[in-house]
Amino acid sequence: MDQVADAIMRTSRPGPAVIEIRNGDISVTLPEGHPGYGDERYIERREWIAAAAIYARSGDPAPHVVYSDNDRQVWRLATEELRDLHRRHASALYLESVSALNLPSHRPPQLREVSDAIEKETGFKMIPAAGSVAVRTFYGSLADRNFHAAQYIRHVSRPEFSPEPDMIHEVIGHGPHLVNERWAHLYQLAGDAVRRLRRPEAVELVSRIFWFSIECGLVAEGGEPKAWGASLMSSTKELTHFQSADIRPLDLADMAKQGYNSHARQPVLFMANSHAHLEDFLGEFFTTIDDDSPYAV
Numbered sequence: 001m002d003q004v005a006d007a008i009m010r011t012s013r014p015g016p017a018v019i020e021i022r023n024g025d026i027s028v029t030l031p032e033g034h035p036g037y038g039d040e041r042y043i044e045r046r047e048w049i050a051a052a053a054i055y056a057r058s059g060d061p062a063p064h065v066v067y068s069d070n071d072r073q074v075w076r077l078a079t080e081e082l083r084d085l086h087r088r089h090a091s092a093l094y095l096e097s098v099s100a101l102n103l104p105s106h107r108p109p110q111l112r113e114v115s116d117a118i119e120k121e122t123g124f125k126m127i128p129a130a131g132s133v134a135v136r137t138f139y140g141s142l143a144d145r146n147f148h149a150a151q152y153i154r155h156v157s158r159p160e161f162s163p164e165p166d167m168i169h170e171v172i173g174h175g176p177h178l179v180n181e182r183w184a185h186l187y188q189l190a191g192d193a194v195r196r197l198r199r200p201e202a203v204e205l206v207s208r209i210f211w212f213s214i215e216c217g218l219v220a221e222g223g224e225p226k227a228w229g230a231s232l233m234s235s236t237k238e239l240t241h242f243q244s245a246d247i248r249p250l251d252l253a254d255m256a257k258q259g260y261n262s263h264a265r266q267p268v269l270f271m272a273n274s275h276a277h278l279e280d281f282l283g284e285f286f287t288t289i290d291d292d293s294p295y296a297v
Helices: 002-006 040-054 069-089 092-101 111-122 135-143 167-178 181-196 200-215 236-244 252-257 275-288
Strands: 018-022 025-029 125-129 146-150 218-221 224-227 246-249 268-272
Touching: 025 040, 040 125, 069 092, 069 167, 069 236, 092 111, 092 167, 092 181, 092 224, 111 125, 111 167, 111 181, 125 167, 135 146, 135 181, 135 200, 146 167, 167 181, 181 200, 181 275, 200 252, 200 268, 200 275, 224 236, 268 275
Parallel strands: 125 146, 218 268, 246 268
Antiparallel strands: 018 025, 218 224
8 A cells, every 4th residue: 555655645745635544445634724624525526536546447548437526626616716817927938838738617627538639749658647646756757748637626615725736737727738749758858867866855846846837837938927837727726816926037046045835926936038948947956866866955
């Protein structure tokens, strides 16, 4: 069970849900303050979805999930609001990529159908995850073009927010990245970097740069900031307020020392001059970082 326990912790983006295995049964505990806290039916569904992911056989398609009426309602509300915000605030490359992915708006897609669509374009696969995934497991899988993705959907009481990565974040945020080779290549480079690193501090540096770019990155288009990072693109809260953040140019030293809270609106964001600038910046960082990096402290 050590490998299973490792696979349900992603310390780069820690989720507040606690997943435990007891005599083969899966339990999900949500802390007080979580939108789903005290909702036994929601917790039971999270447990079923977590168990399906944990006990899925390696190499098999993601398990089929029968989504509830609440799940379908949340998906419709979120996609409708996000679609409007994307038109106003998303980068042109993100809009092009989400259009290519062609996600349904009236129902949550099955992870396997999203994965199949992505794999045809870039070879990336979405692998079902019970919850958060350990740093080395998550990034190491990117080197093989595998992306660990949650299948549960945020609670109906907060369709605009999830304190942990959910299906909306994975599919609407990361899906358009993975279906586009320009971005998919950067994901793979991040995975290659973590595979060769030994010091935890160096791995944490990769995670931090990944956060301020692939999760929360901005790019300048037409003289104004446009959003493209996965966490921004899957949050109506972030997309509504990101322009009021302290927006800074890409700078490795600044990004390395900047703290962040993955459960709150981001007060500091970093912007590339263009997508070409972004690719050059991340490409150089991911391919040259080593255990002796001066910023890995």
